[in-house]
Amino acid sequence: MSDLIQLGAVNERPKAPRPEELELKFSQTAVDQLEALKTHYPNDKACILPCLWIAQREYDGYLSSNAIAEVAHRLSRSYAEIEGVATFYSMYNTAHSVGKHMIEVCTCLTCHMCGAYRIGDYLKEKLGVDFGETTPDGLFTLHEVECLNACDRAPLLQVGDQYHGPVDHAYVDNLLAELKTQESTVTKLADEIVKVHLQDGHK
Numbered sequence: 001m002s003d004l005i006q007l008g009a010v011n012e013r014p015k016a017p018r019p020e021e022l023e024l025k026f027s028q029t030a031v032d033q034l035e036a037l038k039t040h041y042p043n044d045k046a047c048i049l050p051c052l053w054i055a056q057r058e059y060d061g062y063l064s065s066n067a068i069a070e071v072a073h074r075l076s077r078s079y080a081e082i083e084g085v086a087t088f089y090s091m092y093n094t095a096h097s098v099g100k101h102m103i104e105v106c107t108c109l110t111c112h113m114c115g116a117y118r119i120g121d122y123l124k125e126k127l128g129v130d131f132g133e134t135t136p137d138g139l140f141t142l143h144e145v146e147c148l149n150a151c152d153r154a155p156l157l158q159v160g161d162q163y164h165g166p167v168d169h170a171y172v173d174n175l176l177a178e179l180k181t182q183e184s185t186v187t188k189l190a191d192e193i194v195k196v197h198l199q200d201g202h203k
């Protein structure tokens with residue numbers, strides 16, 4: 001088997017649930033927010049991005065096949081269309097479930113020159129996971145990302161809606177201790193983005 005075929009097998013997407021298997025999990029708040037958002041746009045298709053943020057919050061940060069199917073159902077779009085949008089943008093978590101906190105390590109040029117990989121290695125050692133993995137206790141997911149557009153703060157981390165930088169080992173120690181006491185910054189970020197979309201419609 002060629003490498004390409006093997007790679008395709010590794011990246012196989014989860015199957016869409018059959019209509020009778022679909023579980024609707026949006027809370028009443030989520031349903032109300034979606035109905036409000038629909039009034040801000042000319043049609044339901046235009047609501048796909050904010051609806052995916054609602055789903056990411058409602059499904060604890062991970063857009064499972066059921067989450068994607070629920071968005072498709074609520075917007076009367078096809079599963080393939082919603083999956084195509086969700087998997088196009090890296091801010092939607094479609095590859096695997098994530099921890100309460102996603103720590104994103106910028107390893108692009110400036111951060112790289114300022115020690116990003118040393119910080120990444122330190123985080124891997126402290127958390128016992130590699131990039132793209134979640135700690136067994138479900139608290140942290142570690143990711144390597146491209147330039148976060150705050151190169152003057154290199155080496156830079158992003159956690160939820162917060163930038164942290166420049167960071168060193170001591171900063172990382174304090175950050176991890178602080179995050180352990182906090183609610184999910186993954187769902188908090190999704191919730192804040194939904195609220196921004198709701199406010200935008202009233203301008």
Ligand code: FES
Nearest residue numbers: 106111148150151
């Ligand atoms: S290179 Fe890291 S924020 Fe730009």
